[in-house]
Amino acid sequence: xxxxxxxxxxxxxxxxxxxxxxxxxxxxxxxxxxxxxxxxxxxxxxxxxxxxxxxxxxxxxxxxxxxxxxxxxxxxxxxxxxxxxxxxxxxxxxxxxxxxxxxxxxxxxxxxxxxxxxxxxxxxxxxxxxxxxxxxxxxxxxxxxxxxxxxxxxxxxxxxxxxxxxxxxxxxxxxxxxxxxxxxxxxxxxxxxxxxxxxxxxxxxxxxxxxxxxxxxxxxxxxxxxxxxxxxxxxxxxxxxxxxxxxxxxxxxxxxxxxxxxxxxxxxxxxxxxxxxxxxxxxxxxxxxxxxxxxxxxxxxxxxxxxxxxxxxxxxxxxxxxxxxxxxxxxxxxxxxxxxxxxxxxxxxxxxxxxxxxxxxxxxxxxxxxxx
Ligand SMILES: *[C@@H]1O[C@H](CO)[C@@H](O)[C@H](O)[C@H]1NC(C)=O
Numbered sequence: 001x002x003x004x005x006x007x008x009x010x011x012x013x014x015x016x017x018x019x020x021x022x023x024x025x026x027x028x029x030x031x032x033x034x035x036x037x038x039x040x041x042x043x044x045x046x047x048x049x050x051x052x053x054x055x056x057x058x059x060x061x062x063x064x065x066x067x068x069x070x071x072x073x074x075x076x077x078x079x080x081x082x083x084x085x086x087x088x089x090x091x092x093x094x095x096x097x098x099x100x101x102x103x104x105x106x107x108x109x110x111x112x113x114x115x116x117x118x119x120x121x122x123x124x125x126x127x128x129x130x131x132x133x134x135x136x137x138x139x140x141x142x143x144x145x146x147x148x149x150x151x152x153x154x155x156x157x158x159x160x161x162x163x164x165x166x167x168x169x170x171x172x173x174x175x176x177x178x179x180x181x182x183x184x185x186x187x188x189x190x191x192x193x194x195x196x197x198x199x200x201x202x203x204x205x206x207x208x209x210x211x212x213x214x215x216x217x218x219x220x221x222x223x224x225x226x227x228x229x230x231x232x233x234x235x236x237x238x239x240x241x242x243x244x245x246x247x248x249x250x251x252x253x254x255x256x257x258x259x260x261x262x263x264x265x266x267x268x269x270x271x272x273x274x275x276x277x278x279x280x281x282x283x284x285x286x287x288x289x290x291x292x293x294x295x296x297x298x299x300x301x302x303x304x305x306x307x308x309x310x311x312x313x314x315x316x317x318x319x320x321x322x323x324x325x326x327x328x329x330x331x332x333x334x335x336x337x338x339x340x341x342x343x344x345x346x347x348x349x350x351x352x353x354x355x356x357x358x359x360x361x362x363x364x365x366x367x368x369x370x371x372x
Pocket of ligand 1: 198
């Protein structure tokens with residue numbers, strides 16, 4: 001019985017792989033790294049490394065956890081505000097302030113309920129740690145989606161600090177589509193703020209004031225991953241609808257076209273004009289049809305995985321994979337797709353160049369990846 005189940009699983013995996021992935025991308029022999037499981041979480045979304053080597057992990061229902069990877073003991077950080085746990089929403093990302101070692105400030109992003117449904121929010125708070133857990137205090141919401149919607153979809157809300165200490169937020173369009181093109185909302189945008197939530201003065205529409213002043217780029221759908229390359233350029237991955245996941249090079253004031261152009265189709269089968277029809281919009285540097293469902297992105301900077309330096313490493317949900325794309329100048333190309341057998345959610349690189357990923361869903365594990 002066990003043997004039969006195993007054979008069926010293998011056969012299914014092969015069929016799915018062959019349908020979804022061009023064969024040159026499949027490494028069917030073995031994963032090119034050693035994977036060490038730390039522990040599991042309840043619907044984890046994101047994680048962040050603390051200076052004391054412990055790791056903060058968000059769980060979508062609104063729990064902030066802390067884990068010591070050496071002892072594998074888990075604790076809880078209290079003081080997370082109520083989150084709108086519904087659809088894809090809940091507690092999302094966590095990031096440390098660039099001067100965390102001096103000020104103990106952390107940032108969280110989450111979906112919150114209000115009139116009209118739910119929308120995204122970003123808050124900063126002081127983190128006080130104990131031996132087994134900790135607490136958030138002095139929490140202040142510094143940014144909100146300017147519209148709410150029901151349905152709980154496509155909040156995105158990845159947080160990233162730039163080398164200059166400004167805060168970047170990848171703002172999803174919460175499945176409302178057209179607001180991604182509207183300059184009177186902050187849905188479907190890449191946002192750049194000071195650490196206190198004020199719009200960055202160097203933003204392309206800063207002189208317009210209001211919500212426009214926050215906007216760095218527009219025309220995004222569900223931008224779930226952002227990271228810097230070694231030259232200081234910002235890369236982003238976003239989920240398309242049925243087909244059309246994108247890896248974009250993000251430029252000040254640029255429009256990435258959603259929902260007017262896309263390499264994919266709407267879920268009901270309606271076609272969408274391709275990027276080639278609108279050269280005035282920035283086209284993706286790589287795209288995926290069928291989708292990989294990109295949920296996280298790093299541009300690898302370490303030397304542990306020496307041949308991966310400068311590559312985009314993307315975690316995939318529906319593809320249950322880690323996708324590696326090479327970047328050359330301002331072009332990018334998928335180079336490898338590593339089957340993980342689980343929906344992959346978050347990804348970060350530690351100071352030693354090890355890659356950490358976290359699985360999606362109930363019992364999602366935090367994994368440390370090091371070369372074989
Ligand atoms: C936020 O920070 C910026 C940059 O440091 C500063 O210019 C601005 O006055 C601050 N805003 C508030 C409301 O404190």
